[in-house]
Amino acid sequence: MTVRDTLVQSTIKLIRRDGVAGTGISAVLEHSGVARRSIYLNFPDGKAELVCAAAREAGDTLTAYLRDLAARSDPLSALDEFIDLWKRGLIDSDFEDGCPIVAATLGRAESPEAADLAGEAFANWQNILADALGPDMEDEQRRSLAALVIAAVEGAVIMSRARRSIEPLDQVQAQLAALLPNP
Template identity: 40%
Template sequence: MVRSAAYLFRERGYSGTGFRDVIAHSGAPRGSIYHHFPGGKVQLAEEAVRYAGDFVAAGTESAIGEGDPVAAMHAFVGWWRRVLIKSDFQAGCPITAVTIESHEDAPQLAAAASAAFQRWQDALALGLTAGGATPARAARLATLIVSAVEGATILSRARHDPQPLDDVAAELELIVYSALTQKPG
């Protein structure tokens, strides 16, 4: 149910996804969703955001384990590129969808989204630092990478074209190489 919610949020958004949709997509019995998520849709969304954040972070962390921060950045970008193309540009980031649509009455959604984005940034910063960037520069670059990729994903969806994401990846690669070879001024 959590995976189904994450999948549906990335295509329909938080507001456009209901329990009925999650039940239909997951094939779970109707009563089970209320049993497992007594906190309702907010609890389900919070867990879906954690799941999506962990899933993407695991791929990035795996690439970082290979010791190449540029490869880790490309793994992060590549994940979103595959999602876009496989979904015919209908799917975006479920965490962004929940963040944009979270309301004041559900601050835990913003907190879960912030934690997921931070995990991505931490993973990228770790790889950049291991590659030779200073910790401060690595942290700033990780924020830039996550922000740029999220924005490029939105542009790519709007245009039904991966070119914005490809352009961002090319520029980020140059910036990352620069950070690994130069001392900050």
């Protein structure tokens, strides 16, 4: 892994836990173990550029995961796998790690470009999910249901972190399962 990749991965980890505002350059350096000058060699525009690179990487990674999941699973199985991934991640991090795309969205004041990239990631996810819902629904209904799934899961992750419980994810999973087409 290059120094740049190490810095980006550390930033993703930290913004998942502390948000954009709570993630400073010093924290990234400490977490990554790289020298201070590496930040400025790789990200001459500083924190905003680093957060943007982290949002791009996180968005691309999650988009690729969702694309793969949609290609190999029916909508209901994909939902279960995706929510189970979040449940494990929350439990394993003691409810500290949230979604880096949500963090980038909420960090618009410090990195508007990262927030814009987060918006693109959400749009990509909606397109992937809408396409995965199949031809049995009208286009607008598929797009609306895909938006509902994303909003519900992301909201449940936030609620789960706040409550330190996977109960909101369990509840959302049950309700969304009733709305998705059965295989």
